Amino acid sequence: MAITGVTTRRLPGGGWIVTAVSDLSEPTFYWYRDGLLIDMTRDGSRQFDLSAGELAQIDVLDSLADAPADAYPSRCLISTAPGESVVKSRVEEYTDGKWVTRHTAHGAHVGYQTRVLADGETAQFRVVPVNAAGIDGRPRPLTVTQVCRPNKPALAYTWNPATTRITLTSG
């Protein structure tokens, strides 16, 4: 019992439709992006949106017992355990000397995918819990130094017809 076929179709604007076929009679499809389970569907098709230059490894499985292939994700996932009396949480990123709200999760649970982080980039996030009265609790700091596949090089080159040699230069 397995996924028997996967096709991809590119959409104008940076999206992709991935379609999987399973030989199970009533399969559930488990969709992974960069090794992280992001969705479970009955339908074998799902759209993925990628920003310019973004790489994503998509795995689709039809069994909980399988595991996705090794991945080096370009995004991180922030999740927090539900705390007591939390009605919402803000995910903030420290940028240009100040904390900027990236996401607000209603309810106690947070599951947030960060922006694409470049290889070697260090990013600081924090999750701020908020109670029913709107009062902030103490934040949970989360720091990550990204390790992933580098972006595709964009080198320029020059050609010397006299020597028939090429010189690569930084784009």
Add this chain to the structure above:
Amino acid sequence: MAEVNSGPDSLQMYLTGADATDGVQLDAALSLGGYRSIARAEPLLIHRFAPLQHTVLEYAAGRNGAGLGVLEAVGTDSLRWTAPAGTPGAAVEIANGERKVLVDGANPSAYVIVRRVSPYELGGREVVQLLPYMHNVAGMGDFAAADAQGTVLYRAVMLRNASDQPVTNVKVWADLSNIYYSYLKYRGETPDANGALTIIADEKTGPGGRFAQGTKEATATVIAATLNPGEQIGLWLSKEQWYVSMEEYARAVFTSRWCYKWTVGGVTYYGEIAGANRIPRSTTPRYLIWLGAGSPPNSEAFYLDKATNTLPYTYPLNLPGPQTYYIHVREQNKYGLRSPVQEIVLHVDAQNDMPADPPCGPAEVTLEARPDGKVLIWALYNPREEGDTPAAIAAARADEWVVYVKAGEAPDPDVDTSTATQAMRGGEAREVLAYTTVSGYVEGTPIYVLVRTRRNDGTAEDPVWMESLNTDAKSVHAQWWGPRRPRGAISFGQTLGVTQSPVTAPDAQVVVDVDKGVYWEVTSRGTRLYADGALVWNLRYDGPSLPGNGLYTTLDFHEGTVSGAAAALVEFGTWDESAKEIYVAAGGVRLLKIDLVARTIICGGLTQVTAPVGSLSDAPVWERYEETDFQCWSASEEEYVTGMALAAAGLRLAVDWKQRATETECL
């Protein structure tokens, strides 16, 4: 067994590094001996997508393994756990405020600890993802780029008997699976009278003593024969920087895993702690270069042609023309992770000059079948793929679309002439082509379309076109008819339905040749072919499996070869007293002959299908791709269907062949 501190939860692993037993020391990097911390060593990160309400998942044991587990309510006050690749465990009743151990059904050492945080009813099911950790106490910190092979990192943890029974036979081993060199080691240490282990100065300074290197359960080392309730034993873990091969010289994920087992209450349980760190290399080259002459190189291969850390870089080999060279460049980070490939294609001519590259092909091409057998071609071209600066884009971008359309097979731009060209707007914005073929194609024809772009490297008066090199054609089948007639109803509000009269076929006559008296008569009781004042056949299809269905004729059928090019679907041969021949063609070839004098129908053969397959055309005879369809009215479906079709193999009948003695019986 569902109680915490018992069964699989009886022997618990804690960080060290606290200033007193049960002191607060949460940092795995500081777990370097000394007193036991209050913090348990975390073998797996718990990620909850949609948490089961009123529950907190506090801990997942290492023996669950990474993957997707399931936490689900059984009734309103019980929960059960299924570990990744496991089976559902026993339901455990849990009251508000309680913490319980939930064990997988197949593996008694795979468990989670759950706390219920409200008295409200439990319900539902959630998928829980368990992830291995980077830099936990087993993974340890990253090796430094300057570290020599053989550099060792150390961590210390404490195993404590949290149960009220003695724990015996505590054994430890490193899990190296197929690795033949033991770079993971371990050593047990009995804490001093105050409960402290040796403290090491830093993570690269060992505690001394002999470390064991058992790599499987059979060679495990006993580190404690008995631990009475509350007693503990220290466990040192060591991880050596080591690589198997050049491919793993630097490692983005360097995994380590230690396993342990013990017996309590007569049952043996297993535990494990795993994690990962990284091995960087300052000598890892940044740019990796592969060269292919005439065809692209294999840039997935580990071994490359050249490498450089700095730019500009002149490739040290001559690349004489005429030849096309493919240079693949990948960037590599200090952990050995490689980027996607940048491909540089050099078309070097005989004078060793390099004409400008052709423009990129379309980013996207889609085809839509339109009515009357036409095709609408959409294509997208992104000029920004041609360069990074406005000047580079302007110099390299395409000026026109080139469309190749061919029926039956993919067009070859080296041989075939383009069907149409269309000017682009210019600039840096995306260009969109929306082109509909001028002529329609016969129904069912596979139409292949190749869209290219081209740039004028000459002048407006004397253009020199450089065409893109893409060769992948897309295809679509020509369509003439929409979907079948739908079933429908109308009602007075929502009170009474209004009965409708059925759709009927209008009686019609389609004349083929007046002089020869050849014509089609379309009726609700079949489509009839008359010739020379006599009925040739009556093709009748009332609906699926109805008794009136049939190809009624008084003529004889003969299997035989009919050949010859045809200019029309119905043509005539000899027409005198000796023979009166009518030919029917498909795909431009005569395939069926009717001889009114010999009273025969000749074609390659008769085959039968169970239901009509073909067109919805309302013409009595209809040309499809390499096939001619004979249409008749299906009263039950209120639709024209293909009662039979002529193709190279002969007649394909969706009705029975019914030969009758008289015309009357055929009607």
